[in-house]
Amino acid sequence: MNNEFYPLFFSFHFYLFGLIALASALLFVTRKSPVAAALWLVNVMFCLAALYVMLDAQFIGAIQVLVYAGAIMVVFLFVVMLLNLGRPEDVSDIRGQFPRLAAGAVGLALLAEVMVLARAKFPAQIESAIPSGDLSRGEPGGIIGPVAELLLKDYVLAFELSSMLLLTAIVGAVVIGRKRS
Amino acid sequence: MSFDLLIPTQLMAALLPDIVLMVGAMVLMLYAAWRPDSVQHQRSVGMASIGLLVATLGAVIYMAWRGDTAAQGVIAVDGFRWSVDVVILIAALGTIALAIEYNIRQGIAQAEMHVLVLFATAGMMVLAAGRDLMVIFLGIEIMSVAVYVLAGFNRRSGAAAEASLKYFLLGAFATGFLLYGIALIYGATGATQLAEIASRIAEHRLWGSTMLLVGLGLLTIGLAFKVASAPFHMWAPDVYDGAPTPITAFMASAVKAAAFATFARIWYETFQLLSFAWGPVLWWLAVLSMVIGNVVALSQQNIKRMLAYSSIVHSGYLVVLVLANSAAGTAAFVFYVLAYTLATFGAFAVVSLMQEGNDEPVRIADFAGLWHARPGLAVGMSVYLLALLGFPVFGGIGFFAKWYLVVAALTSDINLVLLAVIVVVTSVISAGYYLQVIRVMFMQPRADDARSVPITGPLTKAVLATTVAVILFFGVFPTPVTAWSEWSALPRYYRTPVGGPPIAPGTLAPPPAASPAPEAN
Structure with a gap:
């Protein structure tokens, strides 16, 4: 589209x-x-x-x-x-009233942040570096190609480390969730 | 050789110690689950973990000896990384040694404790190496998730459960800040690698970018939470108090060292040009940590809470070194972290021996007359406390750590004289609570109904003896440690913005057109 x-x-x-x-x-x-x-x-x-x-x-x-x-x-x-x-x-x-007000304030803060950030401009050089246009057409890997490129080349270490993170979380959940000895 | 980190085999070679530790930890995880829980099995897994940590330490020393370098990439291959790894691994070794005997005393039979310590250590080593905000974030999470569980490991203790949940909720909150900050920095610069971010800031003159500054602010808040520096320290005393004491030692030393290492690296390698913005923020962070930590520590009766506030004070000192933003600052950082780790570790080791029940807090009054009952422990505790204080000779390496800290603050490009004065004044105030414990141990009689101190096991004894020996030995001959920390300093380099005036050494960030903020001071 x-x-x-x-x-x-x-x-x-x-x-x-x-x-x-x-x-x-x-x-x-x-x-x-x-x-x-x-x-x-x-x-x-x-x-x-x-x-x-x-x-x-x-x-x-x-x-x-x-x-x-x-x-x-x-x-x-x-x-x-x-x-x-x-x-x-x-x-x-x-x-109560206070949580409502606090939630409203957080919402307003986020809205203000979006406004501020929406006005920020990318420098031209960076804007040209951001891939644009139709990734879905004419690329050998289709639209998954660029994702795979990033995941398995540039961020391969981060990709592998996230499996380590999940393993740690699983071990931790099992330890905490087990019946008390 | 110089590693090209884009080639998978070379990336793996550069990650040798990390891979040794991670693979070993996974094997030990299977071994821990292989047999039913028993105190004996817990002990054998613990001993195997010690072996694995020694092997990892060997791999780190081998890599440091080879002296490889790497071009800019996702991880760093430099002396700073290896030095921080050594400190982290020493702390992990001590934790497991203490934990084995603590578990036996408390009847904790789950062997997974040691495995989780290994996972946390692996996360910390990633943090020490990370040069990419994604990798750094994952390192922080691997470390934190393991430590959340470790804090609540003693399932029979209500305080531990509370500590764990509190740490988890506040930690998740801090993670949110961290991740949001990283996202905004990526949005502003289009990069996650530290060097890439730095060069884009310089090239495109991004120091006025609101998005970048907001991202930097959120990143600062997230990291300040993780290192427990005031005003983001609220969780530390409760969590340190509730967690099993060996784990408290681990949190106060290794977790702090690793988080600070990445803090220093990010600021030093990436945000030099934004120092006009973060300078005042870190300045106040340091001052608040030193003042609040000291004032509150003075009134503590519970020794773990007292040491927790003392660790907040020390995180203030370490922020000074991040702020110094110089090669001397990073060298002093390595020295300080080593001294602080050894001293904190020893102090918590003594406290773990004094702990009887699960929820019974150890009060300073419980140390009364310890000299008469257990002279060895009393002398050891005095050395640790004097090292934390930075006392000459008897405080050993702690004195030189403070010395280099003040020197780094005074020689920094940024005018930190006032901060150096505050460091010295707050150190004098901290004598109030450190010396109080020593006074109680030596000058008060042992009460008749005082707690009996359990017999020190061989591993705890080894930890105590080694830390005391190292603190005192390098307190007399500090030259090897000084040379080592100077070798591991991050190299100094300046970046010149394209089309802008070159930054002369001795000045701070370029004068940004939009926001001429004053220097920190």
Whole structure:
């Protein structure tokens, strides 16, 4: 999808998915039942995946659906349902005035930050170094090629180290989660 | 030879000690799970871990002896890395030696404790090497995740569970800052490698970029959390107090050394040109850590909390060395970290012997008359505390560490005279709590109902004897350590912004057009 050729089409879908994502996120934080909240979060993930696809990052969009909407949220729902936390009456996320005000303040701070950062300009030299245009067409590896290039060449050490991190986390979780000796 | 880190085999060769440790740790993880938990099995896994750490130390020394270098890449191959590795491995060796006997005394049978210490050590070695913000971030996480679990390892202790959860939540919070900072720095420069970021800042004159400065600020907050420097120190006393004492020693020494090593490297190699922005921030970070840590430590009754506040003070001293931003500063950093690690380690080793139950805090009053009951321990503890204080002769290597710290602050390009004065004044104040423990040990009678101190096991004895010997020996002959730390200093180089005036040695960052901030002081 190219916003240079289809500006109206692009902005229509951008606002469509953006607004659905915002509304779902709002519902996610205001629902009292954890199950309903989790399902709204799945909706947010789907909308974000659509936005990624519109930005020519189809691979990341697919991963977003598979990993976040699929794996993580399903596990989340399993935990919520297995522990039987799905009853709304004894769960309340935000209590009192102060947390509401604090949450609002954090939201405003983030909004201000987005405004400030949106005005920042890339220097021309860096802008030219950022890959642009259609990665999906004419590249030998398709759109996964550049990702693989980064993952297995430039960041291969970071890639391997993240498996070490996961291993550490698994060992730690098993140690903490085991019955007391 | 000079490694080309883009070639996989050469990258692996440059990572030799790390690979030895990681592969060994994974094998030991399987071995730990192979047999049912027992105190004996815990002991044998611990001994195997000590063997693995010695092998890794050998690999580090071999690499340092070969003196290889590397072109700019994801990891550094330089003396600074090997020196920090040596300090980290010494601390890890001590931790496991203490932990084996601590576990036997406390009846902890899970052998995974040693494996997690090895994983954390592997993460720290990555931190010491990392020259890419992604690699550094993963190193911090490998280290932190392992230490979160280690802090709560004693499942029968409520305090340990609280400490672990507190550390985890605040650590995750700090990680958020760190990652957000890295993301913004990437957004502003388009690079994650330190050298690449530095050259893009210089080339494109990015020192006025809001995004970069916000990213740098978030990165500073995240790292300040990890090294427990005030005002981001709140978690440290509770976590140090609740965690098993060998792990507290590990956190106070190795975790701090590794986090500071990467702190120093990032600032030294990358953000030279932004020193107008971070100079004042680090200046206040150092002052607050020194003042708050000292004032609160004076009123502590619990010795672990007292040592925790003392470690906050020392992180203030180390921030001074990051701020000094000179080759002498990084050399003094290595020296200081070694001295601090040995002294902190010994002090916590003595405390771990005094601990009886799981949740019973060790008070300073419990040390009353220790000289009459266990003269060896009392003398050892005095040496460690005097080393932390920086006392001449009896404090051994600690005195020279403070000496080089003050010299590095005074000879820095940045005017740090006021900070050096504060270092000296706060050191004098810290005598108030360090000497208090010594006074109690030597000048008060042992109460009749005082806790019996368990017999020191051979491993703990070895840790105590070695640290005391090293502290005192190099306190008399500091030359080898000085030469070693000078060898491991990061090289000094200046970057000239394209089209801008060359930066003359002796001046700070280029005068940025947009924000002419004053120098730190």
